[in-house]
Amino acid sequence: MTLIRPDLDTLPAYVPGRTVPGAIKLASNEVADPPAPAVLEAISRAAAGGNRYPDLGVVELTARIADLQEIAAERIAVGCGSVTLCQQLVNISCLGPDDEVLFAWRSFEAYPIVTQVGGAAVRTVGLDDGFRHDLDAMAAAVTERTRLVFVCSPNNPTGPAVHRDEFVRFLQSVPSDVLVALDEAYAEYVTDPDAVSGRPLLDAYPNLVVLRTFSKAYRMAGLRVGYALASEEVATALRKVCPPFSVSSVAQAGAIAALEHRAEILADCATVVAERDRVATGLRDLGFTVPPTQANFVWLPLGERSAAFAAHCGERKVIVRPFQPDGVRVSVSRPDENDHLLDVASSFPTPTP
Template sequence: MTLIRPDLDTLPAYVPGRAIPGAIKLASNEVPLPPTPPVLAAIAEAAAAGNRYPDLAVTGLTARLADELGMAAERIAIGCGSVSLCQQLVQATCREPSDEVLFAWRSFEAYPIVTQIGGATMRTVPLDADFRHDLDAMAAAVTPNTRLVMVCSPNNPTGTVVTRDELERFLAAVGPDVLVALDEAYHEYVTDPAAVDGTALLDAHPNLVVLRTFSKAYRLAALRVGYALGTPEVATALRKVCSPFSVNSVAQAAAIAALDDAENLLAACAEVVTERVRVRDALLAAGYTVPPTQANFVWVALGERTAAFAAHCLDHKVVVRPFAPDGCRVTVSTPEENDAFLAAARSFDG
C-alpha cells in the first residue's frame, strides 16, 4: 500500500534554466539589470519586519494595482508568481479527473504540471506552422468536460502573440461556460498594436481572467509575485485556494515600489525590443528559423538538432534553454551577451 499518489511518478518536473559559473545565462528570461534603487530601498525596509507575518490579503498591493489599472480591488487576486495562480485556477475550476484543462503545445511548461497536480485531464492542441496558437483548432477541441483554457500571449517559449480579434472570436466560439486564462507574463515587451491586451476585454467577457507578473519587466523574479484580473467571483475563488501568506511582505513592498518606479523600470523594455530585432535578424541571416517575437526572448526552431545546439552554445560559455525535440529559447540580454550567443550560433554546424 502506497501513501503517495501513484500518478506523481509520471509528473513532469519543471526544469529551470541552468546557471553555470563562468557562463552567460540566457536560459531563464531574466532581466540582467537589478531592481532600481527605490525598489531596493523598499525591499530593505520590508525585510526589517521579517519577524512578522505578511498581510494575508495583500491589501496594499491590491489597492495599488486597483488604482493603477482603474479597476475595483475585488477583481484582483495576488499570487506567489503567475505560476501559482495557474495552479490555483486549476484547483478552482476542476473537481473530477475527467475535468479538462486545454492549452496549446508547445507553450508554458508549467501548464501540464499544474494540471496533473490538480488531478485534471490535460488536452493539448499543436501550434500552427508559424509557431502561433491555433485558436480555431483550440475552440474545436473544447468539450463538455473543458473547465479551463490557457492562452499564453506572448507565448512562452515561441514569443508569438494572439491578436485581439483572434481572442474575441475564440471567446465567442467557446462560450461563457469555460474559463479562459490569458497569460500575459511578457505583456510589457509587446509592441505589436494588433496584439491582445487582456484588460481591454475583461468587462465584455466575464469568463476571461488575465494573468500578469512582476518577475520579468519589473525585475522581481526572485521575490515571486504576480496577479490575476477577472470578475469578483473568479478573484474570490483564487483567494480561497491560495496558500496562506504565500505572498511575503518583502515581495509586496517591492511590487508596490516597482509600480511607483515603473517609468524607470519599463524604459529598459525598449532596449530589449531593439536587441530582440537585432538578434532575430542575425539568426535569420545565419539560416535559422526564428518566428517574430514580442517577448524578451527568441525561439530558435531546431527540431532534432536542439540538444546539439544547446551543447554547442554551452561549449561557448552560453547557456540557452533547450526544449527537445522542438527548439531552444534564448533570452535577449545585453548587447555584449547577445553578441556572445550570436557568435556561438554562427559557428554551429550541427
C-alpha cells in the same frame, strides 16, 4: 497501499534554466539587470520586519494594482508569481480527472504540471506552422469536459503574440462556463499593435482571467509576485485557495515600489525590444529560422538538433534552454552578451536552404 499518489510518477518535471558559474545565462527569460534601486531600498526596509507575518490580504499592493488597471480591488487576486495563480485556477475550476484543462503545445511548461497536480486531465492542441496558437483548432477542441483554457500571449517559448480579433472570436465561441486564462507574463515587451490586451475585454467576458507578473519587465523574478484580473466571483475564489501568507512582506514591498517607479523601470523595455529585434535579425542572417517574437526571447525551431545546439553553446559558456525535440529558447540580454551569443551561433552548422 502506497502513501503517495501514484500518478505523481508520471508528473513532468519543471526544468529551470541552468546556471553555470562563469557562463552567460540565456535560459530563463530573466532580465540581466537587478531590481531598480527604489525596489531594492523597499525590500531592504521590509526585511527588517521579517519577524512578522506579511499582510494576508495584500491590501496595499492590491489597491495600487487596482488604480493602475482601473478595476475594482475585489476583481484582483495577488499570488506568489503567476505560476501559483495558474495552479489556483486549476484548483477552482476542476474537480478531478473527468475535467480537462486545454492549452496549446508547445507552450508554458508549467501548464501540464499544474493541471496534473490539480488532478485534472491535460488536453493539448498543436501550434500552427508559424509557431502561433491555432485558436480555431483550440475552440473546436473544447468539450463538455473542458473547465479551463490557458492562452499564453506572447507564447512561451515560441514568442508570437495572439491577435485581438482572433482572441475575441475565440472568446465568443467558448462556452461561458469555461474559464479562459490569458497569460500575459511578457506583455510589457509587446510592440505589435494587433496583439491582444486582456484588460479591455474583461467586462464583456466574465469567464476571462488575465494573468500578469512582476517577474519579467519589473525585474523581480526572485521575489515571486503575480496577479490575476477577473470577475469578482473568480477573484474571490482564487483568494480562497491561495496558500496563506504566500506573498511575502518583502515581495509586497518590492512590488509596491515597482509600481511607484513604473515609468522609469518600464522605459528599459525599449532597450530589450531593440536587442530582441537585433538578435532575431542576426540569427536569421546566420541561416536560422526565427519566428516573430513579442517577448524578451527568441525561438529557434531546430527540432532534433535542439540538444546539439544547446551543447554547442554550453561548451562556449552560453547557456540556452533546449526543448528537445522541438527547439531552443534564447533569452535576450545585454548587448555584449547578445554579441557573444551571435558569435557562438555563427559556428553552429545551419541547414543549407
